Amino acid sequence: MAAAGLAKVLGKRLDIKLVESDDIGTVGVGEATIPTLLNFHNLLEINEQEFMAETQATFKLGIGFEGWRNVGEDYIHSFGMTGTDHWTAGFQHFWRKGVQRGLASDYGDYCLELKASQENRFAHLPNQGMNYAYHLDAGRYARYLRRLCEPRGVQRIEGKIVRYTRHEDNGDIRSIVLESGQEIEGDLFIDCTGFRGLLIGEAMQEPMQDWSQWLFCDRAIAVQTASVGPAIPLTRSMAHQAGWQWRIPLQHRVGNGLVYSSRYLDDDAAMRQLLGNVAGEVLTTPRVIPFQPCQRRNTWVGNVVAIGLSSGFLEPIESTSIHLIQRAVIRLMQTFPADGISPYDVAEYNAQCNSEIEHIRDFIILHYHVNQRQDSQFWQDARAMEIPAGLRHRIELFRATGRVFRIPNELFAENSWIQVMLGQGIMPAAHHQTADLMGDEELSHFLGSIKASVDRTVQQLPAHQLYVERYCGRPDQAAR
Incomplete structure (x- = not known):
């Protein structure tokens, strides 16, 4: 390299x-x-x-x-983005309120790449629409x-x-x-x-x-x-x-x-x-x-x-x-x-x-x-160990407020931290007040439209194995 x-x-x-x-x-x-x-x-x-x-x-x-x-x-x-952010607050705040109100499904349901991976589907999309x-x-x-x-x-x-x-x-x-x-x-x-x-x-x-x-x-x-x-x-x-x-x-x-x-x-x-x-x-x-x-x-x-x-x-x-x-x-x-x-x-x-x-x-x-x-x-000791102060701050900030701030030039963006912390069981205690500006009907429509768009796109994608064989497979595969 x-x-x-x-x-x-x-x-x-x-x-x-x-x-x-x-x-x-x-x-x-x-x-x-x-x-x-x-x-x-x-x-x-x-x-x-x-x-x-x-x-x-x-x-x-x-x-x-x-x-x-x-x-x-x-x-x-x-690898994908989840939902749609507001400039004051990430999508996780709107999703968190949706969970409280019984209006939201799993956080991953609002991410195209995640849903496509669950369905074993893939395709190149216009405008680099798939990470x-x-x-x-x-x-x-x-x-x-x-x-x-x-x-x-x-x-x-x-x-x-x-x-x-x-x-x-x-x-x-x-x-x-x-x-x-x-x-x-x-x-x-x-x-x-x-x-x-x-x-x-x-x-x-x-x-x-x-x-x-x-x-x-x-x-x-x-x-x-x-x-x-x-x-x-x-x-x-x-x-x-x-x-x-x-x-x-x-x-x-x-x-x-x-x-x-x-x-x-x-x-x-x-x-x-x-x-x-x-x-x-x-x-x-x-x-x-x-x-x-x-x-x-x-x-x-x-x-x-x-x-x-x-x-x-x-x-x-x-x-x-x-x-x-x-x-x-x-x-x-x-x-x-x-x-x-x-x-x-x-x-x-x-x-x-x-x-x-x-x-x-x-x-x-x-x-x-x-x-x-x-x-x-092994896992009990990992949970009990003292961790770097900067990591401790990130965890507690998310746990208390749902906020994640990316450090300039670091590899993993906000959504990566959110996916792993939610996946590991940390549910924020609060959400940003911007999410409260939406009533139940508006919030339900906002979340539902994102999920529906993800679902429609995923269902149009071919099976990953088939796409690979046609795109770059060995000659014996491409003939299948």
């Missing part, structure tokens, strides 16, 4: 070398994305149908959280981007990095040395070496900030299975006694995984739990992936920029890993050095990275902390 972005925007001015080894696998579980990826693809001038066919992608309208609030209680965090992302094969996606890079001037070099050299005067990286003995010099090095963090961690000694006091999960097991039914436009996130399980449907297979805390569940028990709860033939050997929920204190140090897992990792619950790579690449292009590296650019880059990931961290903590499960110590 970094090579593709830089080559497209700055390739005519730069000498870009991409060093990677086919012998080193990727973590390969980042198969669910969020709508911001469409912006990155627009930047790269990617043809969507070609991309989806190459990566065997399907569409994604949100995440289904099963059992997160309590055992047997489910909700969806969708969506993708489920994709991460390995195929990397190979697809590589084919975009090389015609745009990126030189790919196959090999393993065994050491690096540094400038004596300032400690910056001077070169990397490959197993073959080849030495590659550079002015700026982008560290994409994953959890190893070869340059940012080993060379530059930039420490991690540990967030395991809030995010207990530190293991994942990933496995691929054969498809046994139509692909749905929804990532399934199924809570269990010590974490959660994902299920991601692609065109040619299904991605599965178990995210859990080793403090509450050992690896053998986790493996049995995952394999006992998958559908379809197991296609790959399951593997345990240890991780630490953390972030580098600084992700740009000297002439090294860490992108991806080398910069830190939260967990895949809200599919933000690929988004954070994309944001880091775009942010780097915005602050790219011209005549030497500016300490002011570096400081601004790091400040923006830290602010963004802390907001995402808090949003993820919300899912765990606000739960009503009594079935395991």
Whole structure:
């Protein structure tokens, strides 16, 4: 992603070398994305149908959280807007009054993307009327981007990095040395070496900030299975006694995984739990992936920029890993050095990275902390833990007033916070007085017309599986 972005925007001015080894696998579980990826693809001038066919992608309208609030209680965090806001107050205030007056149905009934995901329907709508992302094969996606890079001037070099050299005067990286003995010099090095963090961690000694006091999960097991039914436009996130399980449907297979805390569940028990709860033939050997929920204190140090897992990792619950790579690449292009590296650019880059990931961290903590499960110590401890002050304020503000205010430039907008807090069982105690300006008849018509419009549109959408097959499916699918 970094090579593709830089080559497209700055390739005519730069000498870009991409060093990677086919012998080193990727973590390969980042198969669910969020709508911001469409912006990155627009930047790269990617043809969507070609991309989806190459990566065997399907569409994604949100995440289904099963059992997160309590055992047997489910909700969806969708990508769409819900209802219609007033400039003084969000739709949730009018909906809240409607609930009090017996005039409103479920909050999700007023969101097109949410209802379409429940009905397993999808289509592109005029004027970008449907917000969506993708489920994709991460390995195929990397190979697809590589084919975009090389015609745009990126030189790919196959090999393993065994050491690096540094400038004596300032400690910056001077070169990397490959197993073959080849030495590659550079002015700026982008560290994409994953959890190893070869340059940012080993060379530059930039420490991690540990967030395991809030995010207990530190293991994942990933496995691929054969498809046994139509692909749905929804990532399934199924809570269990010590974490959660994902299920991601692609065109040619299904991605599965178990995210859990080793403090509450050992690896053998986790493996049995995952394999006992998958559908379809197991296609790959399951593997345990240890991780630490953390972030580098600084992700740009000297002439090294860490992108991806080398910069830190939260967990895949809200599919933000690929988004954070994309944001880091775009942010780097915005602050790219011209005549030497500016300490002011570096400081601004790091400040923006830290602010963004802390907001995402808090949003993820919300899912765990606000739960009503009594079935395991994991969920009870998550509910009892002390949380960051800013998150505490957001929760209590919504609980008391129904208000949500978006912090500038943060990823998750108001409706995301509302959907998750309502889904986790927080019902505001009050609503904005603007909603009181509507009488029962007017409010009933207002809510009913939105719901009716959503229902009409959803019923006109084709089945998601059929739409994918016609739009970007394999030749054997398109003929069906």
